[in-house]
Amino acid sequence: xxxxxxxxxxxxxxxxxxxxxxxxxxxxxxxxxxxxxxxxxxxxxxxxxxxxxxxxxxxxxxxxxxxxxxxxxxxxxxxxxxxxxxxxxxxxxxxxxxxxxxxxxxxxxxxxxxxxxxxxxxxxxxxxxxxxxxxxxxxxxxxxxxxxxxxxxxxxxxxxxxxxxxxxxxxxxxxxxxxxxxxxxxxxxxxxxxxxxxxxxxxxxxxxxxxxxxxxxxxxxxxxxxxxxxxxxxxxxxxxxxxxxxxxxxxxxxxxxxxxxxxxxxxxxxxxxxxxxxxx
Amino acid sequence: xxxxxxxxxxxxxxxxxxxxxxxxxxxxxxxxxxxxxxxxxxxxxxxxxxxxxxxxxxxxxxxxxxxxxxxxxxxxxxxxxxxxxxxxxxxxxxxxxxxxxxxxxxxxxxxxxxxxxxxxxxxxxxxxxxxxxxxxxxxxxxxxxxxxxxxxxxxxxxxxxxxxxxxxxxxxxxxxxxxxxxxxxxxxxxxxxxxxxxxxxxxxxxxxxxxxxxxxxxxxxxxxxxxxxxxxxxxxxxxxxxxxxxxxxxxxxxxxxxxxxxxxxxxxxxxxxxxxxxxxxxxxxxxxxxxxxxxxxxxxxxxxxxxxxxxxxxxxxxxxxxxxxxxxxxxxxxxxxxxxxxxxxxxxxxxxxxxxxxxxxxxxxxxxxxxxxxxxxxx
Numbered sequence: 001x002x003x004x005x006x007x008x009x010x011x012x013x014x015x016x017x018x019x020x021x022x023x024x025x026x027x028x029x030x031x032x033x034x035x036x037x038x039x040x041x042x043x044x045x046x047x048x049x050x051x052x053x054x055x056x057x058x059x060x061x062x063x064x065x066x067x068x069x070x071x072x073x074x075x076x077x078x079x080x081x082x083x084x085x086x087x088x089x090x091x092x093x094x095x096x097x098x099x100x101x102x103x104x105x106x107x108x109x110x111x112x113x114x115x116x117x118x119x120x121x122x123x124x125x126x127x128x129x130x131x132x133x134x135x136x137x138x139x140x141x142x143x144x145x146x147x148x149x150x151x152x153x154x155x156x157x158x159x160x161x162x163x164x165x166x167x168x169x170x171x172x173x174x175x176x177x178x179x180x181x182x183x184x185x186x187x188x189x190x191x192x193x194x195x196x197x198x199x200x201x202x203x204x205x206x207x208x209x210x211x212x213x214x215x216x217x218x219x220x221x222x223x224x225x226x227x228x229x230x231x232x233x234x235x236x237x238x239x240x241x242x243x244x245x246x247x248x249x250x251x252x253x254x255x256x257x258x259x260x261x262x263x264x265x266x267x268x269x270x271x272x273x274x275x276x277x278x279x280x
Numbered sequence: 281x282x283x284x285x286x287x288x289x290x291x292x293x294x295x296x297x298x299x300x301x302x303x304x305x306x307x308x309x310x311x312x313x314x315x316x317x318x319x320x321x322x323x324x325x326x327x328x329x330x331x332x333x334x335x336x337x338x339x340x341x342x343x344x345x346x347x348x349x350x351x352x353x354x355x356x357x358x359x360x361x362x363x364x365x366x367x368x369x370x371x372x373x374x375x376x377x378x379x380x381x382x383x384x385x386x387x388x389x390x391x392x393x394x395x396x397x398x399x400x401x402x403x404x405x406x407x408x409x410x411x412x413x414x415x416x417x418x419x420x421x422x423x424x425x426x427x428x429x430x431x432x433x434x435x436x437x438x439x440x441x442x443x444x445x446x447x448x449x450x451x452x453x454x455x456x457x458x459x460x461x462x463x464x465x466x467x468x469x470x471x472x473x474x475x476x477x478x479x480x481x482x483x484x485x486x487x488x489x490x491x492x493x494x495x496x497x498x499x500x501x502x503x504x505x506x507x508x509x510x511x512x513x514x515x516x517x518x519x520x521x522x523x524x525x526x527x528x529x530x531x532x533x534x535x536x537x538x539x540x541x542x543x544x545x546x547x548x549x550x551x552x553x554x555x556x557x558x559x560x561x562x563x564x565x566x567x568x569x570x571x572x573x574x575x576x577x578x579x580x581x582x583x584x585x586x587x588x589x590x591x592x593x594x595x596x597x598x599x600x601x602x603x604x605x606x607x608x609x610x611x612x613x614x615x616x617x618x619x620x621x622x623x624x625x626x627x628x629x630x631x632x633x634x635x636x637x638x639x640x641x642x643x644x645x646x647x648x649x650x651x652x653x654x655x656x657x658x659x
Contacts, residue, residue, distance in 0.1 A: 172362070175361065178351070178353070180353070180382070181383060182378070182379065
């Protein structure tokens with residue numbers, strides 16, 4: 001046992017080194033934002049890579065950001081849009097995935113392909129026609145417009161991943177439920193969905209982050225004072241001639257927090273082996 | 281509890297027929313075992329009864345109701361699956377109560393039924409556990425309990441013991457037999473294990489290629505198989521089949537000759553047989569007598585010379601794999617204490633009453649006095 005482990009060691013070392021490198025690469029900008037958000041303006045420019053010291057420490061950025069009442073509105077908007085989009089993506093995605101995985105009907109394969117197509121075509125290509133549609137529906141500058149677009153954007157991947165997992169739910173389990181006289185909706189909500197909770201959590205994490213971070217559609221579909229999301233709202237601190245870096249960095253640091261909390265909530269669900277004991 | 285009647289049921293998956301004109305009557309309180317090789321349609325027949333598969337033609341009756349096209353819930357059935365199919369995220373109690381709760385049964389009534397079933401199955405101390413915390417045997421009991429609480433008219437079992445180890449299987453088999461007696465329930469049981477079939481079944485139905493080959497009591501199937509397939513399927517080790525030719529229609533019985541000149545008398549109904557016809561002799565391993573040493577003078581032709589090619593020691597008996605001098609192979613069950621060695625020459629004898637005879641089309645000639653070596657000696 002020990003020998004092959006030793007043999008594999010150089011390979012493993014390389015893997016770990018590359019992963020560590022990637023980790024540094026991914027975390028450095030976030031760390032930079034956090035570090036500098038706690039510093040004075042002059043300290044940010046003197047040495048952006050230095051940790052805040054007692055002399056340079058300052059909460060001026062946070063004070064500025066939190067003093068503005070509209071920042072809370074932006075946070076609220078982002079939160080509403082993200083949670084509402086997630087809810088509909090997971091609900092409709094899981095239902096469509098169940099239909100595609102469980103029922104044999106004409107056009108099943110074509111429908112699956114159609115949804116897969118949605119992953120390949122970036123939704124931003126359709127921005128102009130989306131904007132036209134929203135204008136004619138009178139939905140410009142509403143959060144509804146954003147939710148609709150994000151649901152459309154998130155559904156294909158959700159359906160793809162979830163139908164894969166639905167297919168793995170043992171058929172006998174569903175048959176047993178049918179013998180118990182449980183209707184299809186209850187089988188879906190009370191037997192199948194609890195079993196694929198890890199998959200649903202995965203999809204939630206994957207779809208949540210791009211929605212929270214998106215700048216494109218809020219800028220185009222809902223740029224009004226009342227409907228700005230946090231990513232858009234932060235741009236107000238970036239001026240054409242002068243940028244309030246303290247405020248920008250503090251706002252960015254704050255914007256990360258909710259998404260990390262949501263991630264922590266979902267990742268608790270990422271427990272494998274929940275189906276153990278179902279069959280055999 | 282109810283009578284079940286299956287009439288001319290056919291079912292195909294695409295262009296593959298799985299059930300072909302299957303008809304079967306199941307009496308009230310009877311335990312019917314469906315057996316057959318994989319792909320014979322036994323599981324499909326069970327799923328058809330359950331309502332998980334639609335039938336293409338025919339009539340299904342449970343009790344007085346025609347249940348064609350009715351969903352499982354309206355048929356008054358309960359099924360126990362091979363993989364148990366317990367809801368993994370629910371406790372044992374909730375697993376058993378789930379179906380009842382959905383149908384809006386009274387809470388006290390649910391509790392009473394679950395407790396009763398749990399007591400019968402000795403799982404009352406496990407009610408708050410999750411399925412993954414149970415052993416295979418315990419899961420199996422929960423699955424059976426889930427069926428019992430529904431108080432169905434018909435129980436369906438799909439190879440319920442095949443995931444258990446040998447010792448537990450034997451134990452659970454006996455418990456199932458007891459349960460059947462206590463509940464006096466109509467049950468249909470699918471298995472490929474013939475010991476389960478023989479010991480549990482009031483009636484065994486042998487299926488092959490989607491057709492019922494024979495339905496009857498375990499002993500009928502053993503003693504009077506309708507055809508060669510049933511004969512080879514029932515009995516372990518498998519019945520020996522030797523090619524032969526009819527040389528005389530004796531009264532009663534038929535005299536046949538093997539390729540090597542051995543002549544046997546078989547006490548079977550000779551109706552329809554003709555002298556010179558090619559037939560197959562069936563000889564069960566447990567019905568043969570094995571004599572070691574040289575052929576004694578005075579022993580008639582009705583004995584085969586053979587050589588031992590393999591010996592399996594089972595303790596109470598030996599399985600001897602033999603090759604006759606004309607190259608046919610057979611297995612016989614011999615005395616476990618006899619000293620036998622590979623390469624030994626032996627003589628195999630069998631009583632006329634022990635013989636089975638199959639025509640070229642596979643159908644069996646009815647045996648006149650089914651018996652084995654011992655009963656032949658006694659008479």
